[in-house]
Amino acid sequence: MPNSVPIAMTGPWYEDVTQELLNWFSANARDLPWRCHYTPYEIWVSEIMLQQTQMLRVVGYFRHFMSRFPTLQALAHANLEEVLSAWEGLGYYRRAKSLHETARLVMTQYGGVLPSDQEKLEALPGIGHYTAAAIAAIAFEQPTVGVDANVVRVLTRLFDYPEDVRSVTGKTCIERFARTLLPRGQARAFNQALMELGALICGRKPLCTDCPWQKRCLAHAHGSESQRPVQPSPAQRQLRSVTAGLIVDSQRRLVLCQRPNHGIWANLWALPEFTLQSNADPVAYFSTCFARQTGLSVRALHWHTELRHAYTKWQILLQARAYCLESVDLPKPFAWFAACDVAHVPVPSPHRTLLERFFDRKAGRN
Ligand code: SF4
Structure with a gap:
């Protein structure tokens, strides 16, 4: 045709x-x-x-x-x-x-x-x-x-x-x-x-x-x-690795970050995430980037998982890890959410999956 x-x-x-x-x-x-x-x-x-x-x-x-x-x-x-x-x-x-x-x-x-x-x-x-x-x-x-x-x-x-x-x-x-x-x-x-x-x-x-x-x-x-319709095949997609954090405090609250009002996931509340530079260690890189943006230090926990999802020409590998943080005030666009409220907040679908895994502790746990 x-x-x-x-x-x-x-x-x-x-x-x-x-x-x-x-x-x-x-x-x-x-x-x-x-x-x-x-x-x-x-x-x-x-x-x-x-x-x-x-x-x-x-x-x-x-x-x-x-x-x-x-x-x-x-x-x-x-x-x-x-x-x-x-x-x-x-x-x-x-x-x-x-x-x-x-x-x-x-x-x-x-x-x-x-x-x-x-x-x-x-x-x-x-x-x-x-x-x-x-x-x-x-x-x-x-x-x-x-x-x-x-x-x-x-x-x-x-x-x-x-x-x-x-x-x-x-x-x-x-x-x-x-x-x-x-x-x-x-x-x-x-x-x-x-x-x-x-x-x-x-x-x-x-x-x-x-x-x-x-x-x-x-x-x-x-x-x-x-x-039909033809979408780019996984083989044609470029791989991008992203390190994401499920940051919790002692009151079972979780950090989310509001996306800008343009681009992918505009205005949604997402997990903090950073695109990984090649060969960077996901945990160290996440901690460094988060500290640079907020001035706060997180401590890595044992729980981690990973997830692949496709977005336009990208094949995204999301490597997620749990971290803990003291209950301090967060600078915008970061905010604390009580675990029971997260279900009512608009969250990008791959991050929703990570949250479900985290709260269920059923998948991706080791
Ligand atoms: S338009 Fe869609 S539903 Fe209709 S015949 Fe073609 S493929 Fe089937």
């Missing part, structure tokens, strides 16, 4: 593919509270809630939030504590702060009306490239497509796209596939239909027999569904 829209599949093929998708969506769309009125405010709030949170969890929170703040004006006039309280339990509180900040900005900059233009939306706090496209399409019928992981999966399979979708070429190509299928004047239905197909049918284990594209899908025809 070339890095462009297949030449043989012209005009009617695309129209038929799109129509089959829209027909399927109209018969199978889930009944969701933000699909009643399609107000820009409701679509915006739902898209922000759906970032990093599963659809079924979001429904109840969305209803509750709307009952507290039924309009953008009500949200803008609320104080931040009220907004955070309505968000409680949903996690990733940075999203609630951005919603509140954006509501106030929209009041002052746009007279209380969310802009329909994708670029203007993307310039607002908490709204990234995908979210701006999704709001522009679903709330305003702007001719654009929000390409998220669901959409990437569906389109790479439909076109049996064999390249790395994280490359610049891959991203450009997937966006081109999406725009080519986008029907005039139906961005709202099309965007939701693509996402819904990815969520309900074309998941990690695709249910091809229930799929409206079963007869057209090239990956299904070639038997390559499970290999």
Whole structure:
């Protein structure tokens, strides 16, 4: 398959593919509270809630939030504590702060009306490239497509796209596939239909027999569904070693470190970790780096474990060790958390696994 829209599949093929998708969506769309009125405010709030949170969890929170703040004006006039309280339990509180900040900005900059233009939306706090496209399409019928992981999966399979979708070429190509299928004047239905197909049918284990594209899908025809989308193979990934610390005090508290508001794991609370220089001893290196950042000395304990995880082109080897530290005040961005509170704090998934191992003492113990 070339890095462009297949030449043989012209005009009617695309129209038929799109129509089959829209027909399927109209018969199978889930009944969701933000699909009643399609107000820009409701679509915006739902898209922000759906970032990093599963659809079924979001429904109840969305209803509750709307009952507290039924309009953008009500949200803008609320104080931040009220907004955070309505968000409680949903996690990733940075999203609630951005919603509140954006509501106030929209009041002052746009007279209380969310802009329909994708670029203007993307310039607002908490709204990234995908979210701006999704709001522009679903709330305003702007001719654009929000390409998220669901959409990437569906389109790479439909076109049996064999390249790395994280490359610049891959991203450009997937966006081109999406725009080519986008029907005039139906961005709202099309965007939701693509996402819904990815969520309900074309998941990690695709249910091809229930799929409206079963007869057209090239990956299904070639038997390559499970290999799409193509990700860098472990062999192609570069290895990076990281030394992480589970630092505890005598009161069973644990040190976490808040990540910056950009880059990997933005705003989450992570274990302190440092990328290892080649051949460095993980324990000595961790102690030195932590002391350099905080002015505090930790003492290594016996417990340790290690974990591998992949991130974009990296294969990360996390070498974790327990340390103890006196109960002292910590400089930002470090903070103490009671062991019983750690479960309620947003923590990156590999670090969550380390924490579970540490508290369970079941795996990785020696
Ligand atoms: S036929 Fe299968 S692989 Fe192809 S789009 Fe449908 S569910 Fe996905």
